[in-house]
Amino acid sequence: MSAFDYRDDRLFVEGVALAEIVDAVGSPCYVYSRRTLVEAYRAFVEALGDQPSLVCYAVKANGNLALLATLADLGAGFDIVSQGELERVLAAGGDPARTVFSGVGKTEAEMRRALEVGIRCFNVESMAELARLDQVAGALGVRAPVSLRVNPDVDAKTHPYIATGLKENKFGIALPEAMACYARARDYPHLAFIGMDCHIGSQLTDLRPFADALDRVLPEIVRLRRAGLALAHVDVGGGLGIRYRDERPPTIGAYVALVLDRLSSYGLEDSELILEPGRALVGAAGLLATRVEYIKDADGKRFAIVDAGMNDLIRPALYGAWQNVIPARRRPGPVREYDVVGPVCESADVFGRGRSLAIEPGDVLAIADAGAYGSAMGSQYNARPRPAEVLVDGARFHVVRERETYDDLMRGERVVRGGL
Ligand SMILES: *Cc1c(COP(=O)(O)O)cnc(C)c1O
Numbered sequence: 141m142s143a144f145d146y147r148d149d150r151l152f153v154e155g156v157a158l159a160e161i162v163d164a165v166g167s168p169c170y171v172y173s174r175r176t177l178v179e180a181y182r183a184f185v186e187a188l189g190d191q192p193s194l195v196c197y198a199v200k201a202n203g204n205l206a207l208l209a210t211l212a213d214l215g216a217g218f219d220i221v222s223q224g225e226l227e228r229v230l231a232a233g234g235d236p237a238r239t240v241f242s243g244v245g246k247t248e249a250e251m252r253r254a255l256e257v258g259i260r261c262f263n264v265e266s267m268a269e270l271a272r273l274d275q276v277a278g279a280l281g282v283r284a285p286v287s288l289r290v291n292p293d294v295d296a297k298t299h300p301y302i303a304t305g306l307k308e309n310k311f312g313i314a315l316p317e318a319m320a321c322y323a324r325a326r327d328y329p330h331l332a333f334i335g336m337d338c339h340i341g342s343q344l345t346d347l348r349p350f351a352d353a354l355d356r357v358l359p360e361i362v363r364l365r366r367a368g369l370a371l372a373h374v375d376v377g378g379g380l381g382i383r384y385r386d387e388r389p390p391t392i393g394a395y396v397a398l399v400l401d402r403l404s405s406y407g408l409e410d411s412e413l414i415l416e417p418g419r420a421l422v423g424a425a426g427l428l429a430t431r432v433e434y435i436k437d438a439d440g441k442r443f444a445i446v447d448a449g450m451n452d453l454i455r456p457a458l459y460g461a462w463q464n465v466i467p468a469r470r471r472p473g474p475v476r477e478y479d480v481v482g483p484v485c486e487s488a489d490v491f492g493r494g495r496s497l498a499i500e501p502g503d504v505l506a507i508a509d510a511g512a513y514g515s516a517m518g519s520q521y522n523a524r525p526r527p528a529e530v531l532v533d534g535a536r537f538h539v540v541r542e543r544e545t546y547d548d549l550m551r552g553e554r555v556v557r558g559g560l
Pocket residue numbers: 198200201219242243339341342343377378379380416417418419420512
């Protein structure tokens with residue numbers, strides 16, 4: 141049974157009524173189900189079976205410390221894209237030796253910090269980055285563990301903003317160039333080439349692009365092995381989609397089975413398999429609760445104006461993403477069609493158009509499946525403090541991020557008056 145379900149017309153998150161949470165912490169707020177997160181992680185681990193493997197949660201999907209700590213306690217590793225994410229992982233008790241560092245723009249300071257704490261591997265995305273990492277590692281007197289992120293040039297068939305595996309994208313190194321680089325590994329005395337990785341995009345709802353990418357990348361690993369360079373791990377990235385509306389994404393089990401099947405068909409099952417799921421772990425584990433402030437009838441068009449905005453959850457505005465909008469308490473009626481919009485001064489500030497709802501001002505709504513790329517992409521645009529975040533664990537709930545205050549909004553700013 142889903143952790144988000146109605147009992148007597150009231151929406152519950154595990155054992156707690158959403159209305160009770162909103163009464164206690166205010167609106168808007170993000171609410172996460174611990175059980176949903178744990179179950180998704182366990183689905184990966186179970187499907188992986190005996191395969192030597194490491195599930196590295198992609199922190200950028202949601203970096204809340206309580207979620208990171210939950211995953212760290214379960215033995216997860218992490219995939220980070222900045223020093224800020226590294227500091228979050230460390231603060232949550234995550235293990236740097238189980239953490240991989242992705243991203244196209246790592247600074248020298250970020251490289252140094254990651255080397256000092258003993259990062260598992262750098263996923264390197266360009267020749268220039270490789271040269272810089274060699275230098276930074278040399279200066280510290282260490283060897284940096286490296287995996288080249290290859291760009292397999294496959295179409296992930298997802299939204300263009302979250303497709304990363306085409307050669308016109310900024311990500312990764314073209315396969316031929318990467319192969320030439322592995323062959324010249326000796327030119328980099330302070331690097332240890334231990335893996336290869338690839339990540340082709342996000343919210344993939346079909347196995348095909350994953351299979352295509354593996355069929356391009358894995359034969360190259362076999363070639364390297366024959367040439368005497370045995371890589372210890374294969375990192376297949378993240379990208380597995382979830383169901384927001386009527387998509388039919390593969391299950392975690394089916395996705396992992398495909399990867400295992402491809403690994404064994406190339407004789408690579410003795411390599412350690414690293415996965416970097418983000419959305420598939422946390423996406424369905426969270427919702428954004430928001431209160432209806434006004435109902436506005438404008439010449440036949442009806443708006444439900446809510447107290448959350450595109451600054452709190454930007455996916456609908458940024459990607460045209462569809463997310464379900466459901467009431468915290470079901471009313472008998474009447475059902476009408478609403479555009480559910482926020483207060484931000486942008487016409488893109490729309491959570492959903494033409495949604496059939498029975499609502500009145502003051503009602504609480506839930507924007508579903510907001511656990512991934514929700515809070516993490518939030519901003520203070522329009523000088524709006526970030527919402528509180530709550531983790532539900534069975535019959536109890538905990539505030540795991542306090543709502544920002546107006547002082548938080550202005551922290552670090554100074555007034556300077558000129559013309560003195
Ligand atoms: C964003 C990202 C992920 C996670 O993607 P999801 O679609 O959330 O699974 C994994 N690896 C890298 C390199 C990424 O940039």
